[in-house]
Amino acid sequence: MAGQAKKKGEYVLEKLGELQERYPGILANKRGLGLLLGMEFHTDGIGYKVASGLFSRGVITAGTLTNAKNIRFEPALNTPWEILDEALNRIEDVFKSIELPKGKPNEYLYTGQMLHVDLSTREVTSKTIPQKLRDDYIGGWGLAAKYLYDTIDPGIDPLSKENAIVIMTGPVCAPGADLRQNLPCIQVSQNRYDF
Numbered sequence: 001m002a003g004q005a006k007k008k009g010e011y012v013l014e015k016l017g018e019l020q021e022r023y024p025g026i027l028a029n030k031r032g033l034g035l036l037l038g039m040e041f042h043t044d045g046i047g048y049k050v051a052s053g054l055f056s057r058g059v060i061t062a063g064t065l066t067n068a069k070n071i072r073f074e075p076a077l078n079t080p081w082e083i084l085d086e087a088l089n090r091i092e093d094v095f096k097s098i099e100l101p102k103g104k105p106n107e108y109l110y111t112g113q114m115l116h117v118d119l120s121t122r123e124v125t126s127k128t129i130p131q132k133l134r135d136d137y138i139g140g141w142g143l144a145a146k147y148l149y150d151t152i153d154p155g156i157d158p159l160s161k162e163n164a165i166v167i168m169t170g171p172v173c174a175p176g177a178d179l180r181q182n183l184p185c186i187q188v189s190q191n192r193y194d195f
Contacts, residue, residue: 005034005077008084012037012073015088023095026050037073044068046098053094059087114147114168120161144168 009032016030016039029040041047047068051061063071073091075084116125129143137143144166152164 001077002034008075008079008081009034009037011081012075012084012088016091019088019092019095022092025100026095026098035075035077035079038070039073040070041068046100047071049098050091050094053097054090057090057093059090141168 012035013030013032016027016037020027020030026041026046027039028042031038031040039050041050044067047063047070051063051068051071054061059073061071061073073087075087114127114129116127117123133143133146137146147168148164148166151166152162156163
């Protein structure tokens with residue numbers, strides 16, 4: 001069984017690699033060992049579409065509610081070659097059905113941009129969030145706290161115009177999501193940092 005799983009896993013990874021070449025805007029990476037395989041997508045939104053499309057076509061995958069960017073494909077060790085080929089055909093069928101957004105793709109549900117609004121001068125500027133920050137400070141809370149920490153002087157008067165309020169979206173904020181619990185707002189108050 002172990003040898004069979006190894007051969008089949010290598011075969012599926014090779015075929016996923018071919019799909020990655022044909023659909024580079026959808027499949028970002030593939031990995032696995034034996035028949036414990038993973039597919040990584042460019043955004044959570046694409047991952048949700050793939051998982052949903054596969055489920056509707058009778059292919060069961062595994063993922064998590066908060067991270068659809070990576071989904072697992074775990075066929076049984078004794079799955080016949082014909083069934084693996086059919087699953088791969090259905091994966092490609094789903095990839096074909098996904099319409100990618102026009103323009104610059106979103107990354108990890110973040111657009112890679114932050115809107116900076118200065119209420120004193122009424123200036124609005126768009127700033128790029130460095131990839132390292134997005135990787136190191138996951139989600140709205142972490143990224144907002146880091147930005148606030150880097151932006152203001154720790155001894156700032158909470159009522160001064162130099163104080164900042166940071167509102168960030170997190171990885172589970174998506175269209176239709178309940179933003180009341182998922183939209184962090186961080187500021188320096190008289191009690192110091194309020195989260």
